[in-house]
Amino acid sequence: xxxxxxxxxxxxxxxxxxxxxxxxxxxxxxxxxxxxxxxxxxxxxxxxxxxxxxxxxxxxxxxxxxxxxxxxxxxxxxxxxxxxxxxxxxxxxxxxxxxxxxxxxxxxxxxxxxxxxxxxxxxxxxxxxxxxxxxxxxxxxxxxxxxxxxxxxxxxxxxxxxxxxxxxxxxxxxxxxxxxxxxxxxxxxxxxxxxxxxxxxxxxxxxxxxxxxxxxxxxxxxxxxxxxxxxxxxxxxxxxxxxxxxxxxxxxxxxxxxxxxxxxxxxxxxxxxxxxxxxxxxxxxxxxxxxxxxxxxxxxxxxxxxxxxxxxxxxxxxxxxxxxxxxx
Amino acid sequence: xxxxxxxxxxxxxxxxxxxxxxxxxxxxxxxxxxxxxxxxxxxxxxxxxxxxxxxxxxxxxxxxxxxxxxxxxxxxxxxxxxxxxxxxxxxxxxxxxxxxxxxxxxxxxxxxxxxxxxxxxxxxxxxxxxxxxxxxxxxxxxxxxxxxxxxxxxxxxxxxxxxxxxxxxxxxxxxxxxxxxxxxxxxxxxxxxxxxxxxxxxxxxxxxxxxxxxxxxxxxxxxxxxxxxxxxxxxxxxxxxxxxxxxxxxxxxxxxxxxxxxxxxxxxxxxxxxxxxxxxxxxxxxxxxxxxxxxxxxxxxxxxxxxxxxxxxxxxxxxxxxxxxxxxxxxxxxxxxxxxxxxxxxxxxxxxxxxxxxxxxxxxxxxxxxxxxxxxxxxxxxxxxxxxxxxxxxxxxxxxxxxxxxxxxxxxxxxxxxxxxxxxxxxxxxxxxxxxxxxxxxxxxxxxxxxxxxxxxxxxxxxxxxxxxxxxxxxxxx
Numbered sequence: 093x094x095x096x097x098x099x100x101x102x103x104x105x106x107x108x109x110x111x112x113x114x115x116x117x118x119x120x121x122x123x124x125x126x127x128x129x130x131x132x133x134x135x136x137x138x139x140x141x142x143x144x145x146x147x148x149x150x151x152x153x154x155x156x157x158x159x160x161x162x163x164x165x166x167x168x169x170x171x172x173x174x175x176x177x178x179x180x181x182x183x184x185x186x187x188x189x190x191x192x193x194x195x196x197x198x199x200x201x202x203x204x205x206x207x208x209x210x211x212x213x214x215x216x217x218x219x220x221x222x223x224x225x226x227x228x229x230x231x232x233x234x235x236x237x238x239x240x241x242x243x244x245x246x247x248x249x250x251x252x253x254x255x256x257x258x259x260x261x262x263x264x265x266x267x268x269x270x271x272x273x274x275x276x277x278x279x280x281x282x283x284x285x286x287x288x289x290x291x292x293x294x295x296x297x298x299x300x301x302x303x304x305x306x307x308x309x310x311x312x313x314x315x316x317x318x319x320x321x322x323x324x325x326x327x328x329x330x331x332x333x334x335x336x337x338x339x340x341x342x343x344x345x346x347x348x349x350x351x352x353x354x355x356x357x358x359x360x361x362x363x364x365x366x367x368x369x370x371x372x373x374x375x376x377x378x379x380x381x382x383x384x385x386x387x388x389x390x391x392x393x394x395x396x397x398x399x400x401x402x403x404x405x406x407x408x409x410x411x412x413x414x415x416x417x418x419x420x
Numbered sequence: 421x422x423x424x425x426x427x428x429x430x431x432x433x434x435x436x437x438x439x440x441x442x443x444x445x446x447x448x449x450x451x452x453x454x455x456x457x458x459x460x461x462x463x464x465x466x467x468x469x470x471x472x473x474x475x476x477x478x479x480x481x482x483x484x485x486x487x488x489x490x491x492x493x494x495x496x497x498x499x500x501x502x503x504x505x506x507x508x509x510x511x512x513x514x515x516x517x518x519x520x521x522x523x524x525x526x527x528x529x530x531x532x533x534x535x536x537x538x539x540x541x542x543x544x545x546x547x548x549x550x551x552x553x554x555x556x557x558x559x560x561x562x563x564x565x566x567x568x569x570x571x572x573x574x575x576x577x578x579x580x581x582x583x584x585x586x587x588x589x590x591x592x593x594x595x596x597x598x599x600x601x602x603x604x605x606x607x608x609x610x611x612x613x614x615x616x617x618x619x620x621x622x623x624x625x626x627x628x629x630x631x632x633x634x635x636x637x638x639x640x641x642x643x644x645x646x647x648x649x650x651x652x653x654x655x656x657x658x659x660x661x662x663x664x665x666x667x668x669x670x671x672x673x674x675x676x677x678x679x680x681x682x683x684x685x686x687x688x689x690x691x692x693x694x695x696x697x698x699x700x701x702x703x704x705x706x707x708x709x710x711x712x713x714x715x716x717x718x719x720x721x722x723x724x725x726x727x728x729x730x731x732x733x734x735x736x737x738x739x740x741x742x743x744x745x746x747x748x749x750x751x752x753x754x755x756x757x758x759x760x761x762x763x764x765x766x767x768x769x770x771x772x773x774x775x776x777x778x779x780x781x782x783x784x785x786x787x788x789x790x791x792x793x794x795x796x797x798x799x800x801x802x803x804x805x806x807x808x809x810x811x812x813x814x815x816x817x818x819x820x821x822x823x824x825x826x827x828x829x830x831x832x833x834x835x836x837x838x839x840x841x842x843x844x845x846x847x848x849x850x851x852x853x854x855x856x857x858x859x860x861x862x863x864x865x866x867x868x869x870x871x872x873x874x875x876x877x878x879x880x881x882x883x884x885x886x887x888x889x890x891x892x893x894x895x896x897x898x
Contacts, residue, residue, distance in 0.1 A: 216523075257441030
């Protein structure tokens with residue numbers, strides 16, 4: 093009940109988070125990687141790594157625009173990640189030759205080149221994919237909660253779930269902006285994958301709570317049947333339900349009863365992600381970090397945002413349009 | 421209430437017998453996985469994606485602007501076959517050559533050819549080899565238009581000091597000009613059945629002993645060739661190789677039988693390699709490389725090593741958490757989770773699913789998700805058990821009541837995995853597939869396997885006292 097009683101506090105907290113995250117995204121903004129803009133990425137590893145300035149001056153005369161050079165240092169690779177514009181095959185050979193001649197035992201371990209058209213297509217697809225997932229979730233939740241009826245329509249549950257997902261997405265996007273600004277992390281196809289995974293997963297916790305709300309609503313209501321005789325003598329029974337307890341109390345109980353499972357389900361996933369972050373490969377490090385932030389945000393939002401939002405909506409609706417007393 | 425779930429001794433025995441059978445069968449599957457993963461040249465090895473095994477991923481864009489829309493699909497298949505044959509020549513194990521279309525959401529409609537070459541990291545050589553596949557075209561010459569262009573070209577040539585042959589200028593720009601002197605005939609290398617190096621006999625305007633390439637068209641090509649030569653007798657038919665005109669002989673008479681000769685001042689070596697390349701297949705449409713990806717195998721090896729370690733530690737940590745919090749049911753969940761890993765690995769081998777770095781991360785992630793359904797059931801079980809129900813009745817209730825939440829949660833996850841599969845490039849498709857399979861198998865392991873094992877445990881009540889309430893309790897409370 094604590095959460096529902098202090099719902100105003102938590103909703104303001106949520107507003108604060110959303111505003112902060114939006115400001116972070118606005119100020120630092122996401123750094124688009126070559127997956128979306130097109131371009132080439134070269135990863136080179138050395139046994140003895142040359143200075144960054146040496147690499148810069150070796151690339152300068154090749155006319156590549158302004159290459160971005162980042163240090164990549166994991167326990168298997170030790171060298172640089174270099175991002176340049178889309179290269180032709182000949183240009184690539186010259187660049188690789190220039191790079192391997194530096195330092196000691198330079199080997200190109202990764203080369204990716206993406207044409208601008210493919211990049212643009214992927215960007216479109218990413219937007220569509222996220223939109224499609226959100227739409228599917230609204231429709232599915234509305235469908236799954238069909239028949240909940242009073243006092244809130246099942247579509248509201250759907251839109252509520254998605255509103256909460258907006259928060260779940262915004263927080264990792266803000267985290268990515270910070271990572272991009274301070275560590276040079278770029279938005280690549282893996283980042284979009286992480287976002288889509290968060291969308292699919294975060295909705296689970298919200299559904300668990302809504303599911304309990306649904307159960308409480310069905311347990312605590314009385315049925316009123318009224319027979320209506322329509323034109324032509326066809327008899328139709330209309331069923332109306334009245335809740336025997338206030339809506340906010342039922343939601344509050346649903347939240348506190350499901351609290352442990354909401355926390356535990358996210359905790360097991362966080363455990364797996366933390367293990368991956370510390371022991372897993374460097375290739376998926378940023379991907380895992382984004383997932384950790386997203387799962388955390390998802391767990392927080394389903395407990396502290398989704399249900400208070402539901403109650404606030406119900407009260408607002410009741411004020412606007414008083415529930416008619418059941419017909420006798 | 422409890423009476424509903426009271427079983428006779430016989431029923432309990434049957435239940436336990438089946439639980440044992442399930443366990444033995446799945447341990448057998450585990451042995452199968454272990455065997456295939458550790459022995460070399462196994463029947464069902466794990467299939468590693470390019471980022472793990474090392475290799476190259478090339479995307480070509482096919483220029484189909486001159487092809488009728490209803491022919492595109494056929495032509496792309498021809499293109500795929502040609503490139504496949506070409507790749508097989510230089511011996512790559514299990515190359516993948518696929519035709520792909522840009523998705524319906526993108527503004528530009530493109531037809532692409534995706535080439536994956538496992539183990540090939542010298543992409544320059546690979547691209548050069550694929551690029552050798554010649555593009556052969558036959559075009560009619562509109563002499564009037566040619567004359568006009570030649571004069572402009574000559575004017576251009578005279579203003580610049582470079583001596584440029586008019587033919588090559590025209591040939592390279594022919595596609596873009598409005599009234600091009602070269603008219604597409606539709607006859608291209610796709611209609612070729614064979615090509616051979618020959619030496620000219622010295623008639624028909626050719627030098628004696630000049631190396632030439634004789635080509636034979638297939639039936640369709642022969643008919644087309646015959647029609648063109650009949651309708652355009654006494655005009656000139658230009659032969660283009662990779663966009664450059666190499667000769668433009670006169671059509672003296674309709675040619676029946678589908679044989680033609682390409683001559684154009686070749687050296688014997690040039691003619692031989694042209695004949696060879698034509699035999700491997702000529703490209704039906706021009707292609708350009710739009711995306712390249714090369715990954716060294718060393719990078720992949722470390723990814724696998726680390727992912728396996730992360731997977732093992734992840735399994736252990738999650739199991740410890742489940743046992744610590746849920747005790748006896750937690751042990752059951754840990755066993756089910758281990759079986760989940762085994763079943764998944766077996767499916768990865770049998771389908772086979774292409775494993776990628778992201779896919780492996782996804783699999784470790786799915787370990788955490790797989791026990792979610794267990795958590796939901798066990799929390800419910802605890803509530804029922806505390807209210808005084810027998811452990812078995814509580815388990816029954818737990819599975820029944822938790823079902824709707826588990827279903828709704830998994831369906832949304834599964835739907836987003838499907839969207840991911842559509843969205844992704846081949847490397848992301850691997851992740852989506854791993855996630856999707858994981859979700860389905862986790863339902864099996866968390867609902868069916870856990871149920872079978874949990875229900876074969878002795879039926880106890882909270883009021884029985886002793887250690888039992890603790891074993892079926894949860895969390896920090898007694």
